[in-house]
Amino acid sequence: MNIQDRTPDSRLAGAFGATLILDLDTDEILAATPQAHALLKDPSLVGSRFSNLVADDVPHMILFVDEVIYRGEAWTRRIILRTRENDRINCEINGRSDGKTLTLQITDLAALERRAEAVQAASMYNGGILEWQRAQAFFSELERQNQLILNAAGEGIYGVNADGKTTFVNRAAQEMLGWTDEDLLGEDIHTKIHHHHLDGEVYPSHECPIYQSFRYEQVNRIEDEVFWRKDGKPIRVEYVSTPIYEGQRLAGAVVIFRDITERWENERKLREAMDQVAALRDRLEQENAYLQEAISIERAHHDVVGQSPAIQQILQRVEMVSRTQANVLITGESGTGKAMVASAIHNDSDRRRRPLIHFKCGSVTPDMFESELFGHVRGAFTGALRDKPGKLELAHGGTLFLDEVADIPLEQQGQLLDALQNRRVTRLGDDRARSLELRVVASTSRNLDREVQAGRMRPELVFFLNVFPIHCTPLRERPDDIPLLAAHFLNLVCKRLSRTPPIITEGTIRTLQQYDWPGNVRELANVIERGAIVSQGGKLVVDIHPDAAPATRKITTLLSEADIEQIRVANTIACLQETNGRVSGPNGAAALLGVKPTTLYSRIKTLGLSPDDWA
Known part of the structure; x- marks a missing residue:
């Protein structure tokens, strides 16, 4: 049977003199001999705390207990105990420990001294000196170690x-x-x-x-x-x-x-620097507001110009929707001013102090589209050397303008819709979603219903964007706006060229109004700028080449969608045969067709063509 398994009372059997057994964790007296009750004049020692018996040497008692635990057994005469009646007892305490309990044998030194007179006093005295020196060396070592710890801090x-x-x-x-x-x-x-x-x-x-x-x-x-x-x-x-x-x-x-003197000084300098930055920011914001106002005055071509019923209707619809948070879908042919309408909506909205992020959906290759729109973190793909926010993050708090939304690859349309609906975006290669708060304005020159039928557009994305439609009428359907637009563009160009604006004659206006303007307002601006450059007299000379422009021609024979699709397939194959299958480059098929290489790649995939078709 292990000694630790025996009860405290059984472990006192055979004990000599006043002996106590203590619980090391609680300081509770577990058992006491009758001699201990008599010495301490307390019949109820069991269950009480031993530290209450220590007169005023608790630190010495703690050190003594540490020594007993360290050595297994030890003794001391430095601790003075007190009885229940507060009588002080000079005693010698011998201690043993089994790791859980402490057995203390207490000897009354006064009684011991009386007994010592009848025995070998000299021998006991010499033995006590040796033990005292050993204890003093132990405590000195403890004190030295504690001092080392304090000084190392x-x-x-x-x-x-x-x-x-x-x-x-x-x-x-x-x-x-x-x-x-x-x-x-x-x-x-x-x-x-x-x-x-x-x-x-x-x-x-x-x-x-x-x-x-x-x-x-x-x-x-x-x-x-x-x-x-x-x-x-x-x-x-x-x-x-x-x-x-x-x-x-x-x-x-x-x-x-x-x-913390140095840290406090650095923080003070940082606060001063931040105050300077804040002051500089406020000054720059004021300067930026001034410059923006000046730019708005100087570049009034960003405003929608015209007095025709079609333009008035557009302005009315812009005014109706601009102060709301509704998504807007702007439709119309290329060059009709869809981007200007988007800017007008943003500038008249409550978000005008935040950015308008213009994202041309057809200007990004399909493999980079996700990175440009959603952003990426460092190492997300080869060449991603640093974190980069996408257009969605940049538009946070402002307006995102999706120019030619039908050019978004089909596989990314679902991701875009999910981000816009949940108002959260996750960068490529990241697992942390960032919150979004933005307004979406989209534009397209295509018929989105046909794009949906052809499987190139997700209908749910179209429904999400087409909350408030605005249609931009082509210039050929509003000839009354041509005089105002021509005068507007002429003033801007001449101011940039530092020239006196020439006179626009009625004949010139009639010539401009009779032209079909397949390139719409953008083409008109180019014609006016070219005329301002070549005009040497006091009158504006315009040079319009309908044959050189991709003008729309009247179709005398109606073609079905299938016929048009067959013509597109045949024309695409012919171009690829002409260039030996090369798509990009100055002599590639895309250049012959007058489209971007990314557009042609998408068309080849949509039409289901393979190299065998043009080999």
Whole structure:
């Protein structure tokens, strides 16, 4: 049977003299011999706390217990016990420990001395001296180790007793404060290092958080105060003061502090720099507002110009929808001013102080579309050397203009719809979703119903975008706007060229109004700019070449959709045969067709063509 499995009372069987068994975890007396009851004059020792029997040497008792645990057994005569009647007993205590309990054999030294007169006093005295020297060496080693630990700490540490007198100061505290052990030990440290505030106001000790720790048992954490060095210079510190106890009695406090003077100075400089940045930002915002106003005046071509019923209807619809959060779908032929309408909606909305992000859906290759729209993180793909926000993130708080929305690859349309509906976007290669708050304005020059029927557009995306439709009428259907547009463009061009605007004659206006304008307003602006350059006299000379322009021709024979599809297939194959299958480049099939290589690649895929078709 293991000794630890025996009951405390059974372990006292055969014990000699006053003997106690203690629980190391709770300090509870588990068993006591009759001699112990008699010596301590207490018949109810079992169940009480042994520390209550220690008169005033609790620290020595703690060290003795540590020695017993460390060595397995030890003895001491430094601990004075007290009886139930508060009589003090000078005693010798022998201790043994099994790791869970502590067995103490207590010998009354007064009785021992009386017995010693009849035995070999000299031998016992010499043995006691040797044991004392051994114990003194042990405690000296413990004290040395504790001092090494305190001095190795990077923070300043000092202790005070219940009277505010300094009991110890570690090396870091001495170096930071310039005071030595001789200056501080036994002295009122508050009057040495904590006597004034930084503004010169006296700091009474009873208002000090450290005083409250050793008087009122409070743990205080202070993040910005000053201690005073011996040379009279202040240092900014943050510190924690914690009460310490000797048994149940409040014995003082320990203070751990660090010098934050350099950090505080850096933070002050940072705050000043941030204030300067804020002031600079405000100034730049004001300058930007001024420049934006100047740009709006100088570049009025961003405004919608015209007085025809079609233009008036567009302006009315812009005014109706601009102050709402509804999505807008702008339709119309290329060059009819869809981007201008989008800008007008944004500039008249509550989001006008935030950006209008213009994303040309057909200008990005399919393999880079997801990265451009949703963004990516570093390492998401080859060449992704840094994090980059997508157009959706850039438009947060503002407006996203999806120009030619029908050019979005089908596989990305679902991702875009999910991001817009859930108002969250996840960058390519990332797993963290970012919130979105934006308004969507889309434009297209195609018939989206046909795109949906052909399987190139998701109907749910069209429904999401087409909350408020606005149609831009082609220029050939509103000839009354041509005089105003021509004069507007002429003034802008001549101002840029530093020339006096020539006169636009009625004949020139009739010529402009009779032209079909397949390129719409964009083509008109180009014609006016070309005329301003070539006009040498006082009149505007316009040079229109209908044969050179891709003008619309009247179709005398109606073709079905199938016929048009067959013509497109045959024409595409012929171009690829002409270029030996080459799509991009100056001599590629895309250049012959007058389309972008990405558009032709998409068309080849849509038509289901393969290299065997043009080989």
